[in-house]
Structures are given as C-alpha cells and as structure tokens.
Amino acid sequence: MASRWGILGCGKISSDFTNCLKHNASQVVACASRTLQSSEAFAKKHKIDKAHGSYQDLFADEDVNIVYIGNVHTHHRLAVEAALRAGKHVLCEKPMGMNSGEVESMLALAKEKGLFLMEGLWTRCFPATRRVAEILRSGDLGKVVSVTADLGFFIPEEVRRLYDLDLGGGGLLDLGLYPISWILLAFDAADFRGSNATATIHHEGADMTGTVTLRFGDQGLGTAHYSCRAETQKETHICCEGGSIHVNRCWSAHAPARLVVKRGGSYGLEGGEGEVEEFPLPEFVGNCAMNFGNSEGFIYEARHVEECLEKGLVESPLWTHAETRLLHRVLDDARRQVGVAYPQDKN
Numbered sequence: 248m249a250s251r252w253g254i255l256g257c258g259k260i261s262s263d264f265t266n267c268l269k270h271n272a273s274q275v276v277a278c279a280s281r282t283l284q285s286s287e288a289f290a291k292k293h294k295i296d297k298a299h300g301s302y303q304d305l306f307a308d309e310d311v312n313i314v315y316i317g318n319v320h321t322h323h324r325l326a327v328e329a330a331l332r333a334g335k336h337v338l339c340e341k342p343m344g345m346n347s348g349e350v351e352s353m354l355a356l357a358k359e360k361g362l363f364l365m366e367g368l369w370t371r372c373f374p375a376t377r378r379v380a381e382i383l384r385s386g387d388l389g390k391v392v393s394v395t396a397d398l399g400f401f402i403p404e405e406v407r408r409l410y411d412l413d414l415g416g417g418g419l420l421d422l423g424l425y426p427i428s429w430i431l432l433a434f435d436a437a438d439f440r441g442s443n444a445t446a447t448i449h450h451e452g453a454d455m456t457g458t459v460t461l462r463f464g465d466q467g468l469g470t471a472h473y474s475c476r477a478e479t480q481k482e483t484h485i486c487c488e489g490g491s492i493h494v495n496r497c498w499s500a501h502a503p504a505r506l507v508v509k510r511g512g513s514y515g516l517e518g519g520e521g522e523v524e525e526f527p528l529p530e531f532v533g534n535c536a537m538n539f540g541n542s543e544g545f546i547y548e549a550r551h552v553e554e555c556l557e558k559g560l561v562e563s564p565l566w567t568h569a570e571t572r573l574l575h576r577v578l579d580d581a582r583r584q585v586g587v588a589y590p591q592d593k594n
C-alpha cells in the first residue's frame with residue numbers, strides 16, 4: 248500500500264519529519280493543527296495542498312492513510328486512538344504514551360483494528376543501528392556482558408514541555424528512553440530481571456539528570472544515563488565476552504553514524520584499535536532548515552514505515568510492540584523509583 252501521509256501537530260519535530268518526507272519524495276497529503284492559522288503556515292512552508300484547522304478534520308480526510316503524530320507527549324494517546332478509530336495507520340513520536348497503561352491501550356486498539364502502529368524510536372531505523380543488531384545477532388562477539396549508553400543536552404527552561412509535568416516534563420521520557428533502547432537492543436528481553444534508578448529533580452517536579460541500571464540474567468548489566476541539563480558524551484558501548492562495539496562521533500548516540508568494532512582480546516591482551524564502520528547520511532535536500540540536529544536521520548524512519556505498509560505489516564520489525572511495552576515498563580518503574588508522577592498515572 249502506498250503511503251499518503253497526514254501530519255498531526257504543526258510544531259518543531261513535525262516540521263523536521265515533513266522535511267524528510269519531502270526529501271524522500273513521499274506523498275504528504277495534509278497537515279493539521281489545533282489552529283487553522285498554524286496549519287496554513289505549515290502547509291505553505293512545506294508545500295502541502297491541504298491544511299486542516301482541527302485534528303478531527305485530518306482523521307476524516309479520506310486521502311490520508313497514515314498519520315504522523317508530532318504533538319506533545321501528553322496528547323499522543325488521544326491522537327493515536329482517534330486516528331486508529333478513523334482507520335488510519337499511525338507513526339507516533341516517542342514516547343508513545345505517558346505510561347504503560349496508555350501504551351497498552353493504544354497497542355490493543357491497533358491490534359483490534361488490524362492497523363500499523365509504531366512508536367517513533369527513530370534510532371532503530373539508522374543503518375548504523377541495524378549494523379549493530381546484525382553484529383550482535385551473528386554471535387561474532389560472544390555473550391553481551393555490559394552496555395553503557397548516554398544522551399544529554401542542555402535544554403533551557405523556556406522549553407516548557409521538558410519542565411512542566413502537565414506537559415509530560417522530564418528527561419527520562421524525553422531523552423532517557425534512547426540509551427535504554429540501546430540496552431534493549433543488546434540484551435534478550437526474556438532475561439530482563441529488574442532495574443534501579445536515580446535522578447535529580449527540578450524544583451517544578453520533573454526529573455532532569457538520571458541513571459537507570461537494568462539487569463539481564465545473572466551476568467548482564469546495562470546502564471543508561473541521561474540529562475536535560477548538560478550535554479553528555481552521547482555514546483554507546485556494548486561490551487561482549489569476545490569484543491566490543493563503540494557507537495561514537497559524528498552524531499549523537501540517538502542518531503548514530505560511526506561504529507568502532509573490536510574483536511578478540513583476552514586476559515592481559517587488548518583487542519587492538521578495532522575496525523571503524525562509517526554510515527554517513529546521503530546528501531540532504533529539504534524545504535527548510537531543521538529545528539533539531541541530525542533530524543536528517545528521519546529519512547530512514549520514514550522509508551522504513553513506508554516499507555512496512557507496502558509489505559502489509561502491522562508492526563515494525565526494528566522497534567516491535569514487545570519492545571515498546573518493555574521500554575514503558577522500565578520507564579514506569581524508573582519513575583516510581585525517582586518519585587515522578589504524571590496526572591495520567593492516576594487514571
């Protein structure tokens with residue numbers, strides 16, 4: 248099935264994603280905002296024919312068969328479920344929901360309707376990440392022992408959705424989920440045994456800088472570190488009994504472009520410099536400037552979703568429903584440990 252995109256929410260990330268759809272020469276049929284004025288401005292900027300002044304009008308638009316949900320976290324569930332009820336496939340920005348309860352409800356509805364639904368964990372669609380998965384699956388490096396991954400930027404308080412709990416504020420849901428996703432890539436979900444989390448809390452109540460440690464089986468440990476108060480190294484290290492993979496440089500670890508793969512190494516003997524594998528982005532042609540660094544990488548996620556629809560899939564094999572479920576279980580648990588609760592947790 249050919250994808251005919253409708254863009255919901257005319258903010259920053261929707262603009263970057265639409266830029267990539269245009270780069271890919273995808274069909275962007277319509278956009279929608281809570282206000283017609285903002286929708287029309289977005290349509291003009293991105294050369295989209297139809298601008299809807301409400302999300303309802305987008306859901307009712309028969310030309311649209313897949314909706315990209317790019318509004319704030321707290322409003323994802325409502326938008327996803329309304330889109331599914333209107334018979335549309337959905338790609339929803341991360342985090343798909345505020346908690347596991349919301350996520351389970353959306354996944355159940357997608358299943359009932361037989362429609363495609365993916366949480367936009369775009370990191371998984373990058374060629375570098377797919378290569379990491381391939382190396383790990385090959386068994387070449389042996390058993391995974393430890394993963395350390397981090398992601399942090401200084402995000403000013405003016406970006407209210409990061410600080411206001413009523414808008415889903417907090418670093419864990421915004422950034423922490425990326426390093427956690429690297430840990431989930433490296434270990435077998437069936438071996439997950441539990442987590443420990445700690446975080447600093449802003450005076451308005453949202454978590455800012457934190458660490459979540461996940462245990463797998465009796466020998467595996469993953470450590471995810473995040474911050475929205477400081478730029479971190481933005482790297483991932485996957486250490487195995489027979490070598491390691493270091494995801495580094497060029498871009499941040501949520502938009503990876505370079506790997507260093509070391510093989511061998513034994514007691515008293517290092518594994519050497521390792522082999523470098525580079526995955527540069529193709530030259531980018533877009534309509535307008537990006538709001539976020541590395542957003543060009545959305546070309547991979549957009550292509551992947553279109554391939555899924557062409558194949559008639561209802562979930563992505565790169566970021567499965569089971570992984571979305573486990574991620575949100577880990578996020579819920581970490582939030583309980585650091586003492587951050589959202590209004591949605593009371594429902």
Ligand SMILES: NC(=O)C1=CN([C@@H]2O[C@H](COP(=O)(O)OP(=O)(O)OC[C@H]3O[C@@H](n4cnc5c(N)ncnc54)[C@H](OP(=O)(O)O)[C@@H]3O)[C@@H](O)[C@H]2O)C=CC1
Nearest residue numbers: 256257258259260261279280281317318319320340341342
């Ligand atoms: N994958 C990635 O790398 C990134 C993902 N994201 C994700 O994208 C989502 C949006 O982030 P971003 O684009 O930075 O956000 P914006 O602040 O640009 O807001 C996006 C849209 O959300 C709606 N919105 C904003 N404030 C409110 C409010 N108070 N109540 C209801 N709706 C509101 C508006 O929709 P409307 O136009 O209809 O008024 C707005 O255009 C987040 O969930 C975030 O996690 C963000 C950045 C990078």
Ligand SMILES: O=C1OC[C@@H](O)[C@H](O)[C@H]1O
Nearest residue numbers: 341400402421422501539
């Ligand atoms: O997903 C994201 O990646 C880039 C960050 O700056 C942004 O806050 C976040 O939503």
